[in-house]
Amino acid sequence: MEFEVISVVGLGYIGLPTAAAFAARRKRVIGVDVNPHAVDTINRGAIHIVEPELDMLVHAVVSQGYLRASVTPEPADAFLIAVPTPFTEGHKPDLAYIEAASRAIAPVLKKGDLVVLESTSPVGATEQMARWMADMRPDLSFPQQAGEASDIRVGHCPERVLPGHVIRELVENDRVIGGMTPRCGEAARALYQIFVSGNCILTDARTAEMCKLTENAFRDVNIAFANELSLICEQLDINVWELIRLANRHPRVNILQPGPGVGGHCIAVDPWFIVDAAPDTARLIRTARIVNDDKPRHVLGRIERATTRFKEPVIACLGLSFKADIDDLRESPALDIVRELAERGIARVLVVEPNIGALPPALAGKAELCGLHDAIALADVVAILVDHTPFRRIDPVRLQAKVVIDTRGLLSHG
Ligand code: SAJ
DSSP states (O other): OOOSEEEEEOOSTTHHHHHHHHHHTTOEEEEEOSOHHHHHHHHTTOOSSOOTTHHHHHHHHHHTTSEEEESSOOOOSEEEEOOOOOBOTTSOBOOHHHHHHHHHHGGGOOTTOEEEEOSOOOTTHHHHHHHHHHHHOTTSOOHHHHGGGOSSEEEEOOOOOOTTOHHHHHHHSOEEEEESSHHHHHHHHHHHTTTOOSOEEEEEHHHHHHHHHHHHHHHHHHHHHHHHHHHHHHHHTOOHHHHHHHHTTSTTOOOOOOOSOOOSSSTTTHHHHHHHHSTTTOHHHHHHHHHHHHHHHHHHHHHHHHHTTOSSOEEEEEOOSSSTTOOOOTTOHHHHHHHHHHHHTSSEEEEEOTTOSSOOGGGTTTSEEOOHHHHHHHOSEEEEOSOOHHHHTOOGGGGTTSEEEETTOGGGOO
């Protein structure tokens, strides 16, 4: 199967590295995004997101002429859709971006083209995408109408890369590829094998959709188990970090780490797509979401109670991002906790976040960005919210006279 021109629709955290990966294999790639700023930036050979090594790669493939960005779709042999799938108010998946992208590419489709949905999606989204395209192009046949004989082949291949390691994981990770028919799956596999060195494993589109949701729900449920243990241990006066270390010595036990809550745009979101699809059956998955979403409130209560013994309390909050050693504040439980503390006005709030240069607007004027040394020296209460590497080097002696709330077990590593 020959793919001379490949189009990637949605040039964000997944689409842009994927477009660059094809281009690095000397494929002509047209990246499409509705954001003209992103398009202009990429066409200058620069990037609009933070991801190690991506800037150099994009610069190289744009200057060699393999990658070009555009706000309007153009004909290609394969289309990859990598747009966001957020949820709406009632935790229902919002497919508006997928609908807009599939309707946008429909006019340029031609017989023989392949369309692959990469966005994390509820089960059935790939079939829905094919219906939207079929609506727009009655002159072409799609797999839901013509099966293996369809003009257009359609499939799903969820991304599963770890932010911060995208360039390596895109190439090395195994891919689960779900075709609407077996031939659709084979076509998609031929496409990914252009740059993927991991195994490309075929299934149907619905199983591939569910597989991605399952991976993230697995982590969410297991983090919820650790978070629930941390609450139980608090009541029983047991160090949960030591407990987990000991339990994990069992050859078949592998408990994850408790924390201040679950952040990021994947693990805290995707399990809801399963709950929405099977609300009466997905009891454990729903409960895990609730346990993890409740954790920031619990931490906030502990910090507040700790301040009551001081007349003019000063709290040092260590970390704002959603996990260690990144600058990403989206859906961050640490940011939620600090924002709430700052809004309640019960204390002077000092924030230490080595990965950012200025406080986000939500905290501006309500909290102070501070160096680690000064914040600890000034604080009565120290709340460790993220396990950033520099925090691991804090000398415990400097914390001796402080009330420390360690949500990441930073001081309990033994
Ligand atoms: N967390 C804990 N305890 C743990 C592990 C994580 O509290 O033991 C928290 C983190 O602090 C963070 C959140 O969970 O707030 C999520 O962190 P993460 O490192 O588990 O995941 P993400 O969101 O950075 O990236 C995940 C990855 N999924 C898995 O590791 C299963 C990535 O492979 C996916 O591609 C990505 O989600 C995605 O796009 O779905």
